[in-house]
Amino acid sequence: MTAAAAPARTLADLGPVAQLRAGRLGRRLPQLVVGLVLYGVSLALMVRGNVGLAPWDVLHSGLIEHLPITLGQAVVLMSFVVLLLWIPLKEQPGIGTIANALLVGLSADATLWLIDEPHALAARVAFMLGGVLLCGIASGLYIGAQLGRGPRDGLMTGLHRRTGRSLRLVRTLLEVAVVLVGLTLGGVLGAGTVVYALAIGPLTQLFLPWCLVDIEIPERSVPS
Template structure:
């Protein structure tokens, strides 16, 4: 018994430490994701595709940005049902952490940079894109469940067999057009984000999401990973 207990103890410690590391990576990744959203929004040069929609809804309803993010996330999760997607702890954390922290980050940036000049706007937008890519790799690399919007994409890929890049592009074009029609800000940063965040995720995945390394973005394999 003593020998078996001695052998089992290091394994249990390894499991606990691994779970703690993944949880910390998930939470830090989601906090960084919320901060990156706030940076792009405060820059005023165009938000991420989904944030163009969120911003349009905010301007039409007057609701807090975080509340709109949560409501949109819940509606997207309902679309998971026919797609037979299963949420994880990370899915729930994605909704709650980002929804709860994006407004405080926006308020913090508004106090720190009440009227950013053009140079500051560009720096905020580019910094937000880079931070978002690293944050995405972090929370996906935790392997605790995809975010609502990632799950929608991977579910559609699994059900239709279409390439990830087509499904992702179609979803984001639709939400950008709808958000722009509602009054959301579409700008150069939206385009740069769409073109540049993928390479940033790929680079960050070398350290934060090893399971994504070497995976091409055009085939169905990344959907399985996510």
């Protein structure tokens, strides 16, 4: 017989169709959008703080030194480049994956248009710290919506599955690699990069339980 769907208070590894069938879309879709928009805002705050960017944003800031595009457009461009790397890793994108690739960059550009870099060092540090904190909240929101991993997160989990290496090691190696490439291109590295690297994991872990949406996961059919 087929068992009824079981409520799950945990992160589920679902394909795109199962994500949509898991229920509570009226809560999950707005939460996803809010999380991704806030993620873009957090990126822009760190840019305006000008005391160091998150590792991937070091790469994005390096790209715009050589291409006639904005920072947000660089985020979108690299998101789709990274998604091409999902193909050999056989990762499954979801609504959240595509939304992540588009909304974060658009939100970052809109925020950069609205706010200027403050002159006082204390204000710039506050922008950076606020950006890191907001990024932790935003990560909890969009991950907790359970509508698919972002492009960069999927690259990390895909490499983890394929290589058998720990997520911590894979993430560290990826972020070191993108920082080195970003620096080669002229990207921005600073104290904020270190603060982000040390704080984003604990912050996401802190906020995720508050943001994680219960979803219904249909159990596999079993013989009666």
